[in-house]
Amino acid sequence: MPNLWRTAATADAAVDDPFGTEALRARVLRAWAESPARFRADANTEEDFALGGYRDRVVVELAQNAADAALRAGVPGRLRLALRGDVLTAANTGAPLTAEGVEALSTLRASAKRDEAGSVGRFGVGFAAVVSVSDEPSISSASGGVAWSLERARTLVADVPELAAELSARSGHVPLLRLPFAEDEAHVAVPEGFATVVRLPLRDGTAVDRVRAQLGEVGPALLLALPALESVEIDVDGDVREVVLGAWRTVEAHGDIPADLLADRPTEERLRGAWQVRWALPDPTTGPDASDGFGASGVVSAEKAGVPAVLHAPTPSDERIDLPALLIASFPLAPDRRHVAPGPLTDFLIERAADAYVELMRGLPVAPAVLDLVPGPVGAGELDARLRRAILARLPETPLLPGPMRGRDAVALDAPPPFLDLMAEVMPGLLPPGWPVRNPALDALGVRRMEIADVVDALISLERPPAWWKSLYEALSGASTDGLGALPVPLADGRLARGPRGTLITSGDVAALEPLGLRIVHPEAVHGLLTRLGAIEAGPRQILADPPVRAAVEESFDADDPDALAEAVLTLVRDARLDPGDEPWLENLALPDGDGELYAAGELLLPGSPLHAIMADDAPFATVSAELADRFGPETLAAAGVLDGLATLRAEDVNVIGLADAADTLHLDGEEEWAEEVLRRIGDQDLPPLIPEFAAVRDLELVHDWAAALELLARPPLRAAVVEPALVSLDDGRRAGVPSYTAWWLRRHPVLDGRLPGRYRLPDGDDLLSGLYDEAPPGLDEGFLLALGVRTTLDDLLDEPGGAAELLDRMADPAREISREHLGVLWTALAASGRAVEPPEAVRAIVDGRVEVVDAADALVLDRPDLLPLLTGQPLVIAASGAAGTLAELLDLPRASEEVTGTPSELGTPTPVPDAVRAVLPDVPGTYLAHDRLTVDGVDVPWWVGDGEIHAAGPSGLARALAWTSGAWSDRHLAEAVLRDPQHTAALLAEADLEP
Numbered sequence: 001m002p003n004l005w006r007t008a009a010t011a012d013a014a015v016d017d018p019f020g021t022e023a024l025r026a027r028v029l030r031a032w033a034e035s036p037a038r039f040r041a042d043a044n045t046e047e048d049f050a051l052g053g054y055r056d057r058v059v060v061e062l063a064q065n066a067a068d069a070a071l072r073a074g075v076p077g078r079l080r081l082a083l084r085g086d087v088l089t090a091a092n093t094g095a096p097l098t099a100e101g102v103e104a105l106s107t108l109r110a111s112a113k114r115d116e117a118g119s120v121g122r123f124g125v126g127f128a129a130v131v132s133v134s135d136e137p138s139i140s141s142a143s144g145g146v147a148w149s150l151e152r153a154r155t156l157v158a159d160v161p162e163l164a165a166e167l168s169a170r171s172g173h174v175p176l177l178r179l180p181f182a183e184d185e186a187h188v189a190v191p192e193g194f195a196t197v198v199r200l201p202l203r204d205g206t207a208v209d210r211v212r213a214q215l216g217e218v219g220p221a222l223l224l225a226l227p228a229l230e231s232v233e234i235d236v237d238g239d240v241r242e243v244v245l246g247a248w249r250t251v252e253a254h255g256d257i258p259a260d261l262l263a264d265r266p267t268e269e270r271l272r273g274a275w276q277v278r279w280a281l282p283d284p285t286t287g288p289d290a291s292d293g294f295g296a297s298g299v300v301s302a303e304k305a306g307v308p309a310v311l312h313a314p315t316p317s318d319e320r321i322d323l324p325a326l327l328i329a330s331f332p333l334a335p336d337r338r339h340v341a342p343g344p345l346t347d348f349l350i351e352r353a354a355d356a357y358v359e360l361m362r363g364l365p366v367a368p369a370v371l372d373l374v375p376g377p378v379g380a381g382e383l384d385a386r387l388r389r390a391i392l393a394r395l396p397e398t399p400l401l402p403g404p405m406r407g408r409d410a411v412a413l414d415a416p417p418p419f420l421d422l423m424a425e426v427m428p429g430l431l432p433p434g435w436p437v438r439n440p441a442l443d444a445l446g447v448r449r450m451e452i453a454d455v456v457d458a459l460i461s462l463e464r465p466p467a468w469w470k471s472l473y474e475a476l477s478g479a480s481t482d483g484l485g486a487l488p489v490p491l492a493d494g495r496l497a498r499g500p501r502g503t504l505i506t507s508g509d510v511a512a513l514e515p516l517g518l519r520i521v522h523p524e525a526v527h528g529l530l531t532r533l534g535a536i537e538a539g540p541r542q543i544l545a546d547p548p549v550r551a552a553v554e555e556s557f558d559a560d561d562p563d564a565l566a567e568a569v570l571t572l573v574r575d576a577r578l579d580p581g582d583e584p585w586l587e588n589l590a591l592p593d594g595d596g597e598l599y600a601a602g603e604l605l606l607p608g609s610p611l612h613a614i615m616a617d618d619a620p621f622a623t624v625s626a627e628l629a630d631r632f633g634p635e636t637l638a639a640a641g642v643l644d645g646l647a648t649l650r651a652e653d654v655n656v657i658g659l660a661d662a663a664d665t666l667h668l669d670g671e672e673e674w675a676e677e678v679l680r681r682i683g684d685q686d687l688p689p690l691i692p693e694f695a696a697v698r699d700l701e702l703v704h705d706w707a708a709a710l711e712l713l714a715r716p717p718l719r720a721a722v723v724e725p726a727l728v729s730l731d732d733g734r735r736a737g738v739p740s741y742t743a744w745w746l747r748r749h750p751v752l753d754g755r756l757p758g759r760y761r762l763p764d765g766d767d768l769l770s771g772l773y774d775e776a777p778p779g780l781d782e783g784f785l786l787a788l789g790v791r792t793t794l795d796d797l798l799d800e801p802g803g804a805a806e807l808l809d810r811m812a813d814p815a816r817e818i819s820r821e822h823l824g825v826l827w828t829a830l831a832a833s834g835r836a837v838e839p840p841e842a843v844r845a846i847v848d849g850r851v852e853v854v855d856a857a858d859a860l861v862l863d864r865p866d867l868l869p870l871l872t873g874q875p876l877v878i879a880a881s882g883a884a885g886t887l888a889e890l891l892d893l894p895r896a897s898e899e900v901t902g903t904p905s906e907l908g909t910p911t912p913v914p915d916a917v918r919a920v921l922p923d924v925p926g927t928y929l930a931h932d933r934l935t936v937d938g939v940d941v942p943w944w945v946g947d948g949e950i951h952a953a954g955p956s957g958l959a960r961a962l963a964w965t966s967g968a969w970s971d972r973h974l975a976e977a978v979l980r981d982p983q984h985t986a987a988l989l990a991e992a993d994l995e996p
Contacts, residue, residue, distance in 0.1 A: 016144065016182065017182040018099070018143060018144035018182070019097070019098075019099040019102040019103075019143075019144055019146055019180070019182065020099055020102075020103075021102065021106075021146060021180040021181055021182045022182070024102070024103060024106055024179075024180055025156065025179050025180065025181075028106075028178050028179060029156060029157075029160060029179075032157070032160065032162070032163055033160050033162045033163065034162075036162055036163055036165070036166050039157075039163055039166055039174075039175075040166055040170075042175040042178050043166075043170060043173065043174060043175040045175070046128055046131060046175040046176070046177055046178070047131075047173070047175075049128035049129070049131070050128055050129065050131035050132040051132065055129075055132050056132070056210060056214060057126075057129045057132075057214075057315070058088075058129040058130055058132060058133055058200070058211065058214065059081060059211065059214040059215060059217075059218060060129075060214075060222065060315045060316065061126035061127060061129040061130075061315075062079070062081070062090040062092075062130075062198055063079055063081075063090075063218075063222055063226055063229060063232065063315075064126055064226060064315060065092070065126065065127065065198075066078075066079040066090065066092030066093075066094065066196075066226075066229060067226035067227075067228040067229045068094075068228070069092055069093070069094030069095045069096075069195065069196060070092070070093055070094035070095075070228045070229065071094070071228040072094060072095040073093070073094040073095040073195070075093055075094055076093065076230045077092065077093060077094060077226070077228040077229040077230055078092065078093045078193075078194070078229070078230060078231055078232075078233070079091070079092045079093075079229055079231075079232045079233070080092075080191065080194065080232075080233040080234075080235065081215060081218070081232065081233070081234050081235070082234075082235040082236075083208075083211060083212060083215060083235070083236045083237065084235075084237060085237070086201065086202045086205075086207075086208050087199065087200065087201050087202065088133070088134075088199075088200040088202060088211050089189075089197055089198065089199050089200070090197065090198040090200075091190065091191045091194040091196070091197040091198075092194060092195065092196055092197075093193070093194055093195055094195050094196070095195065096141040096142045096143040096195045096196055097139055097141035097143055097144065097145075097146065097196055098143065102139075102146050102180055105127045105139075105146075105177065105180070106148075106177055106178055106179070106180045107178070127177070128177060130177075130198075130200055131176065131177060132207075132210075133200060133202050133203055133207040133210060133211055134200040134201055134202055134203055134207070135149070135150035135151070135176065135201075135203055136148070136149050136150070136151075136200075136201045137177075137198065137199070137200050137201075138183055138198070138199045139196060139197070139198050139199075140183065140189045140190050140196065140197050140199065141190065141195060141196040141197075142190065142195060142196075144182070144183075145182070145183030146180045146181065146182060146183060147180070147181045147182075147183045148176045148177050148179065148180055148181065149176065149181060150174070150176045152179070152181060153174045153175075153176045153178075153179040154167075154172055154174050156179060157174045212236060215234050215236055217308070218232055218234055218243055219243060219305075219306040219307060220243065220244075220245055220246055220248070220305060220306065220307060221302070221306075221307035221308065221312060221316070221326055222243065222315075223243065223244070223245040224245065224248065224250075224278070224280045224307075224312070224326060224328060225312040225314040225315055225316075225328050226314065226315075230244070230245075231243065231244050246282075247282070247283040247284070248280045248281060248282055248283050249280070249281045249282075249283045249360065249363065249364070250278060250279065250280045250281075250360075251278070251279045251356050251357075251359045251360040251363060252276070252277065252278040252279075252356070253276075253277045253278075253352055253355065253356045253359075254274060254275060254276040254277070255274065255275055255352075256273055256274055256275070257273050257274065257275045257345065257348070258348070259273070260344070261343075261344045261345040261348050262345065263344075264343050264344070264345075265332055265343075265345065274330075275329075275330050275345075275348070275349060275352065276328075276329065276330045277327070277328075277329040277330075277349065277352050277353045277356045278327075278328040278329065278356070279325045279326065279327055279328075279353075279356050279357055279360045280302060280325060280326040280328065281299070281300075281301075281302060281324060281325040281326070281360060281364075281373075282300040282301070282302060282304070282305040284300050299324050299369050299370075299372035299373055301324035301325075301372075302324065302325055302326035303324075307326050309321055309322055309323075309380075311327050311329065311331065311340065311383065312326065312327065312328040312329075313328070313329060313330065313331045313333055313340070314328050314329075314330070317333065317337075317338050317339065317340070318338040318339055319331075319338075319339055319340050319381060319383050319384075320380035320381045320383075320384055321380070321383065321384050321387065322379065322380035322384055323357070323373075323375060323384070323387070323388075324372060324373055325357065325360060325373070327353060327387075329349055329352075329353055330349070331345075331346055331349050332345050332346060340383055346383075350383075350386050350387055350390055351390055353387060353390075354387060354390035354391045354393075354394060355394070357373075357387075357391050358391060358394045358395065358398050360373075361373050361398070361400055362398060362399070362400065366400070366401065366402050366403075366404060368434055368435045368436055368439075370400055371435075371436065371439050371441035371442070371445075372441075374392075374395065374441035374444050374445065375387070375388040375391050375392060375444070376388070376440070377392075377444075392444050395407060395444055395445050395446070396408040396445060396446030398445075400445065401431065401435075401445070401447075402431070402432055405429060406446075407442070407444075407445025407446040407447045408445075408446035408447075408448075409429050410429045410430075410431055410442075410445070410446075410447045410448070411427060411429045411430050411431065411447065411448050411449075411450055412431050412435065412437035412442050412447045412448070412449050412450070413427075413430060413431070413437060413449075413450050413451075413452065413455060414437045414438065414451070414452070415452050415455075415476075415479065416475055416476065416478055416479050417433030417434070418471075418474065418475030419452075419472070419475035419476050419479070420432060420433045421433065421475070422468075422471065422472055422475055423455060426459075426462060427455070431447070437449065451483055452476075452479065452483045452484065453482075453483030453484070453485075453486070456483065456484055456486050456487050456488075457486050459472075459487070459488050460486070460488045460496060460498050462488070464490075465524075466490045466522040466523075466524035466525035467524050467525070469488070469489070469490050469522075469525045470524060470525045470526070470527050473487075473525070473527035473528075473529040473530060474527060474529075476529055477527070477528065477529050481529075481532055481533055484529075484533055485499050485501065485533065485534075486498050486499045487499060487500060487529075487533060489503050489519075489521055489525065489530060489535070490521070490522045490525045491503070491519055491520060491521065491522060492510040492511075492513075492514065492520045492521070492522045492523070493514050493517075493520075495519075497519050499533070499534070500521075500529075500530040500531075500533040500534050500535040501533065501534030501535070502519060502534065502535075502536070503519045503520070503521050503530065503534075503535045503536070504518055504519060504520045504521065504535070504536050504538040504542070504543055504546060505520075505521045505526050505530065505531065505535050505536065505537045505538060506520060506537075506538050506539070506540075506543060507523075508539075508540065508543075508571075508572075508575060509571065510522075510523060512567065512568055512571050513543070513568050513571070513572070514568070515552075515559070515561060515564040515565045515567075515568045516548060516549055516552050516565065516568050516569070517548055517552065518543065518546060518548055518549065519548075520543075521535060539575075539576065540571075540572045540573075540574075540575035540576035541576040541578070543572055544569075544572050544573070544576055544578075544583060549569070549572070550585055552565060552569070553569060553585060553586060553588050553589045554585070554588055556569075556588070556589050556590035557590045557598060559590070562590045562598060563592070565590075566589060566590065566591050566592075566628075569586070569589055569640065570589075570628075570632045570636055570637070570640055573586065573632075573636050573639050573640045574632055574633070574636040578639035578640075579639060579717075580638045580639050580641075580644070580647065580648070580717070581647065581648040581649075581650050581695075581717070582639065583639075584641070584648075584649055584650045584651070586601060586639070586640045586641045587600060587601050587602025587603075587640075587641030587647070588600050588601070588602070588641075589601045589640055589641065591604055591624055591625070591628060591637075591640075591642065592624075592625045592628065593622035593623055593624060593625060594622070594623050594624075594625055594626060596625070597622070599622050599624075600641075601624075601637070601640050601641035601642050602641040602642075602643065602647065602698075603620060603621055603622065604621065604622055604623065604624040604637075604642045604643065605621050605622070605623050605624065605642070605643045605644075606623075606624060606629060606634050606637060606638065606642055606643065606644045607623055607624070607626060607629055609623075609643060609644045609645065610644070610645050610708065610712065611643050611644070611645060611646070613705060613708060614703055614704060614705040614706075614708045614709045614712075615699075615702050615703060615704055616702055616703070616704040617704070619699075619702040619704075620702075621643065621702075624637060624642050643699075645712050645718070646697050646698070646699065646700075646703075646709065646712055646713065646718055647697070647698050647699065648695055648696065648697055648698070648717065648718060648721050649666060649667075649668065649694075649695070649696050649697075649698045650693075650694065650695050651666060651694040652692060652693060652694070653690045653691070653692055654666070654690065654691040654694040655688050655689075655690055656675050656678050656679060656688070656689045656690070656691065656728060657675075657679070657688050657689065658688070659671055659672065659674075659675035660672055660675035660676045660678075660679055666694075666696070667698075668696055668698060668741060668745075669700060669701040669745065670745060670748070671741065674741050674744045674745070677738075677744065678726070678728060678738045680801075681736070681738050682728055682730060682736050682738070685730060685731050686731050687731050689728045689729060689730065690728070690729045691726050691727065691728055691729075692727070692729060693727070694726065694741075695720065695721045695724075695740070696721055696740065696741040696742050697713065697718055697721045697722070697742045700742070700745050700746070700749075703751075706750075706751040706752070706754075707753075709751070710751060710752070710780060710784075711779070713742075713746075713784075714780055714781065714784045719784065721740060721741075721742045722740065722742045722743050722746065722784065722787045722788075723740075723743070723783055723784060723786075723787040724740060725737035725738055725739060725740060726738050726739070726740045726741065739787075740787075743787045743788065743789070746787075746788050746789070747788060747789035751788070752776065752777065752788065752790075753777050756789075757776075757785070757788035757789045757790050758789045758790070758791065758806070759773060759774065760773055760774055760775065760776040760777075760785075760790045760791065761773035761774070761775060761776065761790060761791040761792070762775075762776060762782060762785060762786075762790055762791070762792055763775045763776060763778075765791070765792055765793070766791075766792065766793040766794055768793070768794040768822065768825060768826065768829070769791050769793070769794060769797070770822070771816050771817045771818045771819075771822065772807070772810040772811070772816055772818070772826075773791050773810070776790045794807075794826070794829055795829075798829060798830070798833040798835060799833075803835070804830060804833055804835035804836075804837045805835075805837045805838065807826065807830060808830070808837055808840045808843075809840075811823070811826060811843070811844045812840055812841075812842040812843060812844060812853055813853075814853045818844060818851060819851070820846060820849075820851050823844055823846070823851055823878075824878055824879060824880065827877060827878065827879040827883070827887060828879040828880040828883050830879075830887065830890065831879050831883035831886040831887040831890060832883065832886075834886070834890075835890075836890070837890060837891075839856065839891060839892035839893075840856050840891060841855070841856055842854065842855055842856055843856045843859050843875075843877055843891065843893075845859045845875035845876055845877050845878075846875070846876045846877075846878055847873065847874070847875045847876070848872060848873060852875065854875040856891065856893060858875050859875040859876065859877050859893055860874060860875070860876055860877070860893065860894055860895065860896045860899055861876070861877045861878075861879075861884050861887050861888040861891070861893050861894070861895050861896065862876045862877065862878045862884060862895075862896050863884035863885065863888070863895040863896055863897050864896065864897050864945070864946070864964070865960070865964065865969075866941065866943050866944050866945055866946065866960070866961070866964070867896045867897065867900050867902070867946075869936075869939050869940070869941045869942075870900050870902060870936065870937060870939055870941070871896060871900065874896075876896065877891065877893060881969045881970075897946070900937075901946065902936040902937050902944065902946045903936060903937065903946075903947070904931075904934060904935070904936055904944055904947065904951050905934075905935040905936070905938075906931065907929065908929030908930055908931045908934070908949075908951050909929065909930045909931075910927050910928075910929060910930075911927060911928055911929070911930040912926060912927055913925065913926060913927060913928055913958075913962065914979060914982065916978050916979065916982035916985050917958075917959070917962060917975050917978055917979055919978065919985055919989060920968075920971055920974050920975045920978050920985075920989070920992075921962050921963060921966045921968055921971060921975055923966040923967070923968075924962045924965070924966050925950065925965070928949075928950040928951070928952055928958060928961065928962070929949055929950060929951045929952070930952060930953075930958075931951060931952065931953040932953065933953060934951055934952070934953040934957065941953075941957075942954065942956055942957030942960065943957035943958065943960050943961035943964075944961075945961055945964060945965055950962070950965060955976055955979035955980050956976050958975075958976075958979060959972050959973070959975035959976035959979055960972045960976075962975060963975055971992075974988060974989075974992050
């Protein structure tokens with residue numbers, strides 16, 4: 001062992017040894033020799049530091065030592081890091097190297113700075129980082145130099161027999177930093193202006209790359225973590241850059257650590273009883289990108305400024321802190337020097353860091369960018385998550401918003417800026433324009449959110465002038481209309497309506513319309529937004545269509561001021577330029593007559609109205625006030641329902657069934673009977689039949705002078721209600737035309753020269769109606785007369801319900817003159833119609849060749865012409881051949897053949913029918929019974945077929961008998977001519993061919 005001591009003691013004999021390195025080596029070697037386990041422990045510790053907690057930290061640790069040197073000397077700290085080839089040098093200002101420092105560097109966890117206030121190094125282990133890249137580190141200072149060498153240390157250890165086994169087990173690796181060597185020329189390498197230089201020959205290319213990378217990462221964070229350093233110069237093979245701190249906003253807090261929080265910390269850490277927290281944020285206020293104290297796009301985070309987003313304690317750790325600001329704090333670290341050690345002290349410092357972060361936020365300008373500093377809910381790690389929770393717990397009570405205002409007192413509203421400016425007057429705590437109200441950071445601040453709809457709904461309680469409301473609408477003009485349905489609207493009468501829908505915007509005299517109680521927008525509040533939300537830009541017609549106007553008219557007799565109400569309505573009618581009947585409900589408007597008594601407009605006549613002349617004296621009409629007529633004019637009053645002439649009543653979707661059952665009423669004379677007739681005409685329907693557009697002339701029952709009334713009715717606009725049919729909707733979608741109410745009523749009343757219109761026929765009409773009907777009086781056109789029911793043709797008469805019965809009545813009227821020829825046509829037409837009629841009491845018949853009206857009980861229907869000689873004096877109803885049976889049944893009269901049977905006086909001689917007659921009557925039988933004289937019941941007759949045989953006396957009788965039995969009665973005269981002159985048959989047939 002003495003040899004070992006001598007070897008260690010003489011190793012520095014050739015050089016000056018101001019730091020006592022020789023003695024240090026001797027003590028270390030002796031300790032190792034005495035306890036090889038100590039050697040093994042030191043080797044493992046150094047290796048753990050170099051390969052574990054301090055790997056890739058050589059540049060940071062060199063900067064930390066430089067900062068401590070400047071702090072000890074009380075001078076500005078400067079550090080120059082130069083990488084030239086494979087050698088890294090670090091020159092720094094400050095206190096030079098001392099013997100205590102060399103001892104600390106060589107004893108691993110025994111720092112010479114433990115009692116230095118403000119120093120960063122704590123345990124003297126940071127320098128171990130050099131071992132990760134160099135086997136020959138050295139330090140030169142004005143006070144001397146020291147070096148370490150893996151090779152020299154290995155040689156010394158190899159000379160100690162007690163360590164041979166350990167050295168072999170470690171493959172020659174030894175803890176080189178435990179064995180320092182004096183360097184007498186090291187101080188020569190200290191650059192001018194610096195106190196100390198560290199020289200690190202790098203082990204290999206990998207070490208060079210690692211150092212180069214670390215130098216590239218040096219940035220402002222290093223100066224923030226080591227405030228004793230003012231600048232760092234980095235020279236990489238001649239490429240030089242200088243790192244300075246620049247502009248940062250910082251907030252720092254510090255104090256004494258309560259003793260109970262240090263109970264579980266190492267001894268030397270307990271000796272430092274102070275804590276420190278510092279947040280740093282890049283400050284762009286002096287740069288070109290500055291905007292209201294922030295970067296152009298908001299907060300510039302420390303990470304964007306090139307600072308790793310990790311906790312600095314005070315140098316970078318592996319604890320990810322994903323917040324915009326850099327956190328530098330005296331958190332206790334685990335032995336790996338990379339992670340925070342859990343425990344009460346860490347808990348304490350998290351709370352202090354949260355307090356400081358909030359203070360950092362409070363120190364920033366009050367602007368939306370401050371929201372960028374509000375932490376999100378998800379942390380990058382446990383420490384980050386705990387910091388976020390602590391910060392978020394404080395934010396609702398922190399005045400970070402304009403005012404200044406706490407988040408829990410603020411309201412965020414997503415609305416156009418002008419609207420927000422207006423609402424600021426009435427909503428305390430409203431965030432001003434420019435704040436991103438959908439930003440989730442506002443939730444973290446406790447800001448209450450509101451939608452425009454919520455605000456709009458609450459505005460109904462405000463009292464503001466109309467112009468203010470208009471400015472509000474302008475402020476909302478660019479916004480979506482969703483949620484604005486309840487937007488209050490000031491009305492012209494001083495009310496405030498909830499929602500624009502249904503309000504009216506008009507340019508008319510708003511004050512004059514006030515008695516109507518309409519929801520008219522105040523003129524000073526009118527804005528285009530209101531129409532987008534359902535307000536109606538209403539002219540006089542649209543205002544009249546507003547239900548409240550109709551309701552006011554219906555209740556006008558009970559109005560507080562009927563005159564003011566009437567003036568408002570008449571003003572609208574005048575401005576709307578209505579035509580009479582356009583709005584039939586106006587007839588209910590209460591208006592004064594000449595004596596000031598109130599009448600419904602529809603019960604008043606205009607002064608000088610033609611109705612004065614045509615209405616009955618007891619008609620319930622008065623004359624409208626002359627003053628009112630002068631003021632508004634006859635056109636306006638007539639449009640309001642005052643009668644200038646006969647008035648038209650109009651309605652929509654009239655239910656015919658309801659009208660027939662009197663469940664509905666139009667107040668028209670006989671409307672139920674008309675509806676019943678309509679139902680009969682259209683037949684049964686599954687759905688209630690409706691008349692979509694109903695029009696009728698009213699008050700017809702009050703007319704006295706029908707000649708004058710018909711002149712009015714025959715001209716527009718009343719004419720349409722007479723001549724145009726009513727169209728009824730049917731189940732199948734079609735519409736059936738039926739006589740209008742007006743036409744129906746006129747047909748049923750003696751309006752044409754005091755008689756029913758149906759008693760007349762058209763002038764120059766069907767001759768078959770001549771004698772039955774008089775010509776209609778002149779002065780009315782054919783179309784109008786047709787609508788009144790004036791008769792046109794016999795066929796039309798018989799097609800009309802009740803027409804057959806009317807024809808029978810007219811035929812039985814003794815005052816009518818009907819020719820025999822005309823009468824036969826009428827009976828034939830009646831039989832052909834097949835219309836059922838009530839059996840008549842009297843009929844027009846032929847009596848011995850004369851036309852007479854007789855009792856129906858005395859008449860027979862002639863069904864066979866051979867009976868005529870037996871029917872002298874008998875009234876006969878005679879129709880064309882083949883119609884007798886139908887006519888007898890229709891009239892309920894006996895046929896003549898049923899009353900007169902007849903028997904020939906003799907049998908007669910069977911005789912062949914001449915061949916010549918077959919040219920005329922091809923279907924005659926072969927024989928007949930010829931008589932020289934034929935009598936039936938004592939009466940001479942020319943022919944007889946009553947017993948089923950053909951009896952004939954002479955050519956005339958034979959021709960008639962053959963023509964009747966063969967069904968060719970009209971050819972009887974031609975057959976007779978052929979029988980009398982058979983040789984002229986061809987000529988007779990030719991003559992017959994000329995007949996029409």
